[in-house]
Amino acid sequence: MASSNATIRYVAFDLLTTLKQNYQNADINIAQVVFWMLLHADRLRKGHIGEVDSGAYLASFNAVAVLVDTTTGRNYLVLPASIYDFDDDTGIEYITYQPEIDRDNPTFTSVQFTRTTIPESRRLYMRDDEKPSPDNPYFYRVTDRIYLLGVEQLNILLVEVGLYTSLNPIDSALSLDDELDLPQELIPQLKQEILSMGAFVINMPNEFQIEVNQGKINIKTNQQ
Amino acid sequence: MKFSHEDLLSISEVIADVLLEVDDKKQQKLTPGYYRAQVKYALDELSFDTFFVEVTKDYEMPHDLKLPIPKGVFNMQNMWGYTGTPDDVGYLENIYWKRNFDTRGYNTGYAARVHEGNITDPYVKAPSGYIFHYFFNVRNGIIYLSDTCDSMDYVRIQFAGLASSELDIDKVKMVPPFVRKAVVLWVTEKAAKALKATNPEYRIIQIDAANQLDEYGYNGAWHEAKTRLRGLDKKMLRDFMEYSSKLTY
Numbered sequence: 001m002a003s004s005n006a007t008i009r010y011v012a013f014d015l016l017t018t019l020k021q022n023y024q025n026a027d028i029n030i031a032q033v034v035f036w037m038l039l040h041a042d043r044l045r046k047g048h049i050g051e052v053d054s055g056a057y058l059a060s061f062n063a064v065a066v067l068v069d070t071t072t073g074r075n076y077l078v079l080p081a082s083i084y085d086f087d088d089d090t091g092i093e094y095i096t097y098q099p100e101i102d103r104d105n106p107t108f109t110s111v112q113f114t115r116t117t118i119p120e121s122r123r124l125y126m127r128d129d130e131k132p133s134p135d136n137p138y139f140y141r142v143t144d145r146i147y148l149l150g151v152e153q154l155n156i157l158l159v160e161v162g163l164y165t166s167l168n169p170i171d172s173a174l175s176l177d178d179e180l181d182l183p184q185e186l187i188p189q190l191k192q193e194i195l196s197m198g199a200f201v202i203n204m205p206n207e208f209q210i211e212v213n214q215g216k217i218n219i220k221t222n223q224q
Numbered sequence: 225m226k227f228s229h230e231d232l233l234s235i236s237e238v239i240a241d242v243l244l245e246v247d248d249k250k251q252q253k254l255t256p257g258y259y260r261a262q263v264k265y266a267l268d269e270l271s272f273d274t275f276f277v278e279v280t281k282d283y284e285m286p287h288d289l290k291l292p293i294p295k296g297v298f299n300m301q302n303m304w305g306y307t308g309t310p311d312d313v314g315y316l317e318n319i320y321w322k323r324n325f326d327t328r329g330y331n332t333g334y335a336a337r338v339h340e341g342n343i344t345d346p347y348v349k350a351p352s353g354y355i356f357h358y359f360f361n362v363r364n365g366i367i368y369l370s371d372t373c374d375s376m377d378y379v380r381i382q383f384a385g386l387a388s389s390e391l392d393i394d395k396v397k398m399v400p401p402f403v404r405k406a407v408v409l410w411v412t413e414k415a416a417k418a419l420k421a422t423n424p425e426y427r428i429i430q431i432d433a434a435n436q437l438d439e440y441g442y443n444g445a446w447h448e449a450k451t452r453l454r455g456l457d458k459k460m461l462r463d464f465m466e467y468s469s470k471l472t473y
Binding site: 088090112114115116124127129130131136138 | 251252255256257258260261264
């Protein structure tokens with residue numbers, strides 16, 4: 001099962017209700033709970049994707065524009081969404097383009113770009129079979145840009161990319177009625193983590209104040 | 225064994241097996257080009273040992289009687305000079321290798337330890353009536369032909385060919401079916417060897433593949449592949465035995 005089918009609103013209000021039941025006077029609002037929720041859900045989701053070989057969370061972008069860097073002349077595309085920073089850039093599952101129109105095959109079965117890095121790419125030019133070319137293209141990532149190697153002589157306008165995108169807790173377009181894109185089996189863990197964090201955040205100033213008042217913590221300032 | 229080039233397998237068929245063996249189905253651990261290069265490497269090694277790729281080339285007789293050995297071939301097997309054209313061979317002569325033959329080209333004479341003009345040498349003397357008509361030597365990748373070859377219109381040379389250069393023009397289908405097992409093991413061994421630098425667990429895969437391949441022994445896929453490639457066809461073997469027994473060749 002890909003995701004929980006539960007909406008953000010459903011889970012967030014469930015968490016808020018639980019917190020309020022335990023800490024009636026706590027000043028916690030729904031926006032805060034949603035923020036915590038998405039932060040923790042993102043971390044759990046990253047762990048899940050890293051461990052499970054599944055296409056459940058693979059986001060496919062069929063037509064990403066290829067641009068040309070005006071300074072260097074290099075071809076690049078801008079990541080259409082934020083992705084998980086996995087080892088070896090495996091947050092990018094594939095990048096492909098269709099060198100010839102063949103309606104029998106989907107685009108991603110044609111030429112795929114192989115991942116490299118700037119220093120590693122030097123070795124590729126030492127052997128004809130590995131040399132970047134339209135038949136054997138490569139990509140490397142620099143921040144949110146993906147540069148393409150081997151297709152400089154082609155006028156590629158669009159590529160298809162498959163990405164493991166991350167949740168964005170500060171996305172202004174996010175709606176409470178959106179589905180929480182997290183495996184259902186991880187929701188109890190999410191709830192536990194947020195309640196622990198919520199309890200810590202709520203309790204911490206109170207206990208801290210009590211300990212200060214009781215003289216257990218001696219705060220020295222520059223005035224003393 | 226002779227085989228049809230229609231039966232050659234594509235490089236992808238070998239790589240598809242290897243990717244499973246080394247658990248690199250996404251080709252993220254090694255590049256696709258690396259795997260392709262290893263397939264060619266294996267076939268070239270087999271061609272060095274078995275000469276299973278046969279190449280015949282015809283050249284118009286060069287004016288300076290110097291002929292560079294073309295790219296992608298090695299181990300010259302036969303050389304003839306002939307009149308006419310490649311499609312209509314006329315008078316033909318074998319051109320023999322003459323050891324130590326050294327010339328600068330047409331009409332510049334030559335030097336050799338056995339030279340027809342050398343009649344006073346007390347140690348290395350050309351026998352009486354000793355004449356080389358058509359001969360050649362090779363120095364630094366260039367075939368030097370004797371002046372007498374100038375009377376011929378063409379030279380036909382048979383070589384062994386490098387598999388990666390000669391087998392398939394678009395370099396896609398080039399694996400003879402009866403060496404597939406050896407090539408898969410070869411590429412697996414090489415890939416696992418490269419991967420063990422970052423993950424020592426690949427050593428097990430490498431050793432398994434190397435054992436089954438047994439490149440320098442007689443109990444593995446490599447020896448089997450060489451035996452198959454070198455083997456005579458049944459028809460040829462039978463005819464050869466017949467010729468030998470009757471001595472009428």
